[in-house]
């Protein structure tokens with residue numbers, strides 16, 4: 001199983017929140033970061049050296065405030081660039097007060113004219129880490145200029161202040177560090193700099209990356225920050241022998257935030273569908289089932305949507321499978337493929353980005369292998385995803401999600417969810433998410449949200465869950481910050 005090596009600041013925030021969800025809160029990580037930083041400083045300093053720690057008001061500064069405690073046998077001077085009341089997080093502020101009470105020399109610098117970092121033997125640059133935006137502003141810019149103008153070695157915390165950990169771009173007034181102690185994994189852009197890098201293990205359990213946890217919800221922007229249209233439009237192509245399935249997928253996509261969902265289905269199904277919910281917009285095509293003559297109509301509709309759900313209730317009529325194949329052959333958008341449509345995917349020649357959501361029986365029918373033990377299954381799913389060139393979300397007690405390079409595991413959900421229709425809900429949620437997220441993240445979040453919705457229902461009512469129960473549980477799982 002692989003999680004990827006370089007990680008962006010945003011990804012780090014997800015992992016950090018997942019660690020907290022697993023019982024390892026940020027304050028503990030800050031303590032480990034500070035300790036790792038202090039060890040690196042100790043390795044470069046001589047006894048009695050003067051060490052100037054230049055701290056910003058965020059958690060990057062907080063890491064260095066912790067380090068100061070470990071280094072109080074040196075002549076440590078801590079410069080806080082800003083007023084202590086404006087430290088941005090509680091954990092960093094608590095560490096500032098701990099320094100004051102321990103009488104470790106601290107000064108707060110309010111503006112650049114008052115800034116004199118002196119001539120220490122070593123600088124610690126803890127002004128900005130992954131929270132940076134834009135070029136350094138004052139008084140940070142003046143501090144960077146003083147550090148850069150001196151011959152004193154600089155150890156930077158996480159990244160040199162001025163390196164954007166999202167893009168790897170360097171601000172024009174960035175700190176020129178000699179050494180970087182970066183946490184957990186290297187950040188983008190570090191490899192292009194002329195610095196030595198230590199990657200410090202800060203005790204984040206590998207489970208925080210492997211498992212999809214509440215921190216993964218940070219990938220979603222909140223409804224309050226967004227406008228209509230930001231969440232995209234979804235087309236569900238389904239129905240034929242079954243009508244409930246496309247209705248469930250469509251309603252699930254709406255609950256997961258899609259702005260507009262339409263269902264393309266055979267005309268007979270269309271009338272029934274409208275009876276399910278007034279929220280469904282239906283685009284009927286001729287015939288009893290999806291067959292080659294309807295491909296052009298469906299393809300035109302699909303091109304007007306951000307993502308497609310292909311499969312719910314379509315059935316496995318020979319004509320339908322040919323139609324699915326023809327549709328995928330000409331499609332270059334993003335589709336979540338479920339149910340009988342799955343068996344067509346491995347042989348199909350398509351430009352489309354597909355997220356396939358098989359249970360283990362369907363996976364075998366696609367030509368994939370499965371195993372009892374989830375780690376073994378994860379390796380098999382990763383290899384099969386690489387082979388077919390699409391993202392897989394293989395449902396099970398532990399869902400395994402892989403795009404062939406990155407692999408995640410989801411643990412939400414419960415035995416009550418083996419009831420019919422929960423897979424249709426999952427496909428709809430995943431398609432809504434795929435309108436704004438990369439396939440692997442959409443699939444991982446889809447599995448998490450669907451399972452967590454099921455857990456919420458079972459918590460509230462006990463077993464006896466039916467698929468429609470999941471629909472109302474989707475929004476609170478997605479948009480509430482914490483479990484109440």
Ligand SMILES: NC(=O)C1=CN([C@@H]2O[C@H](COP(=O)(O)OP(=O)(O)OC[C@H]3O[C@@H](n4cnc5c(N)ncnc54)[C@H](O)[C@@H]3O)[C@@H](O)[C@H]2O)[C@@H](O)CC1
Pocket residue numbers: 012013015016017029030033056057058059060061063088089127128129130131132133134135136137138140157158159183202
């Ligand atoms: N996310 C994580 O999992 C962990 C983060 N840690 C540390 O936390 C850091 C991130 O902390 P924060 O998110 O608090 O962010 P930062 O400490 O990087 O910066 C945030 C502050 O800087 C200000 N700022 C942003 N751009 C500026 C600019 N161009 N000029 C002047 N001020 C600017 C912001 O207004 C904010 O007050 C990491 O780099 C790392 O050092 C570690 O403690 C361990 C775990």
Ligand SMILES: [K+]
Pocket residue numbers: 060125126127128129156157158159160161
């Ligand atoms: K820094």
